[in-house]
Amino acid sequence: MRAFPLKRNHISSCLLAQKESDTTVRSELCTPCKINLAFGYSAAWRMELRKGPWSKKILVPVCFLIILIWIFLIDNSLLLNNLSGKATLQKPRNLVSFARNPNLDRLTIKESSLTNDVELKRAKVSRLQVVSLWTGNNSVKGNAGSLRKYQILRQQGLMPSKQLPTALIIGVKKGGTRALLEFLRLHPAIRAAGSEVHFFDHHYIKGFHWYRHRMPPTLSTQITMEKTPSYFVTSEVPRRVQRMNPAMRLILVVRDPVTRAISDYTQVRSKRANMPKFEDLAFLNGSKIVDTTWVPLKIGVYARHLERWLQYFPLSQFLFVSGERLIVDPVAEITRVQDFLGLKRVICEKHFYFNATKGFPCLLKSEERPTPHCLGKNKGRSHPYIDPVAIQRLRDFYRPFNQRFYQLTGMDFGWLTTHTNGIYISPRTQLLSIIYIQDKQIHDRTVRYGNVRSFYHKTGTYNSDKT
Ligand SMILES: Nc1ncnc2c1ncn2[C@@H]1O[C@H](COP(=O)(O)OS(=O)(=O)O)[C@@H](OP(=O)(O)O)[C@H]1O
Incomplete structure (x- = not known):
């Protein structure tokens, strides 16, 4: 769209033509100047506001301010709660x-x-x-x-x-x-x-x-x-x-x-x-x-x-x-x-x-x-x-x-006892963690304590005195 200077009376006339459905005037005033309808409305509305009473003039900034405050409150609700010392927690269902x-x-x-x-x-x-x-x-x-x-x-x-x-x-x-x-x-x-x-x-x-x-x-x-x-x-x-x-x-x-x-x-x-x-x-x-x-x-x-x-x-x-x-x-x-x-x-x-x-x-x-x-x-x-x-x-x-x-x-994390290779047994869970070597692979696995004896017989790293 080509940029053009908007004149107040130009836009007002265009809008009046829009309102009264006067197509001839509208096409003359609006189309040649390529006035976008929405833009024309908003520009004219801003002008009307400028002309309008004092209450209208401050309406926009006030609304804008309210929105800003609302966003700020949401983002900083915790901070504000803390500062005022009132950590209000509503009672939820669960x-x-x-x-x-x-x-x-x-x-x-x-x-x-x-x-x-x-x-x-x-x-x-x-x-x-x-x-x-x-x-x-x-x-x-x-x-x-x-x-x-x-x-x-x-x-x-x-x-x-x-x-x-x-x-x-x-x-x-x-x-x-x-x-x-x-x-x-x-x-x-x-x-x-x-x-x-x-x-x-x-x-x-x-x-x-x-x-x-x-x-x-x-x-x-x-x-x-x-x-x-x-x-x-x-x-x-x-x-x-x-x-x-x-x-x-x-x-x-x-x-x-x-x-x-x-x-x-x-x-x-x-x-x-x-x-x-x-x-x-x-x-x-x-x-x-x-x-x-x-x-x-x-x-x-x-x-x-x-x-x-x-x-x-x-x-x-x-x-x-x-x-x-x-x-x-x-x-x-x-x-x-x-x-x-x-x-x-x-x-x-x-x-x-x-x-x-x-x-x-x-x-x-x-x-x-x-x-x-x-x-x-x-x-x-x-x-x-x-x-x-x-x-x-x-x-x-x-x-x-x-x-x-x-x-x-x-x-003591149990890493110093070399014969156990970093073994850790939990008497409570009956689980045992050990590093062992089997089929030329090093494994770091957890097994059930109940299976420990057969497990170690297989791997050959078990010292039965220590469990
Ligand atoms: N529950 C459970 N499930 C799977 N793995 C477990 C679990 N608990 C501890 N581990 C061990 O966590 C090791 C990976 O450590 P990290 O998560 O710290 O790795 S990383 O630094 O974030 O990459 C990972 O190391 P590797 O066994 O060498 O893969 C595991 O031994």
Whole structure:
């Protein structure tokens, strides 16, 4: 369309012609000038407003302002609630209550380094109530499930809003972080970002606003979480996390560093053809010297990474989860996490079943799926055969670092007992986790305790005195 100057009387005449259905005048006035009808109306309406009384003139900006305020209120309902000290929670239909969380009272989130300083103090809520996540259409999957839950909350008069996380699963890579996060999402008071956000290592420059918008909407009574396993080993991360929230709760899932390195290698190998052998990468030029610069091995020096974190956070803000125990006794580990986060113990045996084919605990149903299911195919892969001598050498290499890690955490993760090869038995679940070699393949599997004797007779790695 050609641009043309609009004159007030020109447009008024055109509109009058439109109104009176005077086609001759209309075609003369409107068509030659290519006055778009809608544009003509809006322009004329604006002019009429300018001419009109005082009340009409302010009507538009007032309406505009109201819309802006309304959007602002929705987005910041939690903030406003907290500031006014009135965390109003309407009583929904399906409620699960949980005990007072002492950590929530003292939470202070600082959005300081990249954006304006904002201090967000959580309102004191002595008895918290949250909506059960088990409601909703059972056929929905993935994001649709979350969306539906969000809609249910809105229908129930609750106003979820996106918040910065107050708890992080910081690692370690291949430790069992996905399993832990998926298990935790069963808790109605936990909302977590589905994928790894990588804010503190890759996207820090994008600022807290960007970070907050990667989070799912939460109620003031819910905990926002995310997991990015590379946080644990990235040197700038502890300082950045501390700047954002010095009260951040940090969860670290650890696994025998040798098995972890093999798992890491297996993942890379699954994506890359012609990958050199594990042994060739782990040792320098075919020697016995461990290549400590090789990232899958560097990650396993947990004590070093933890020492860096401890410069910024006290030990009391960490929870160390055993990756081995998470497989053989998920409830025991999840119970520790729920306690650490100050939550009621909601996740229990009834949520899990042991899938013998996969060799891992799986979920009977989850936030996303109503039917029994396990984690994806890329979790719980079969590991390639690794020369047992190489494994022993790596265990010897890690021993002093593991000892130091035990010292720092005050926990024994069972990686030092060489004759058991990282064995972990849960007397409660009757499950046993072990690394064993069969048909020249290294396996990291969980078996039922009842089958242990025949299992070890077959594999020949069983020391009967130790069970
Ligand atoms: N329930 C359940 N199901 C499947 N897998 C489980 C489970 N619990 C722990 N694991 C172990 O998790 C290992 C993958 O760890 P991560 O999820 O931390 O990997 S990643 O860093 O996110 O890539 C994965 O490592 P691999 O066995 O080497 O594949 C598993 O051993």
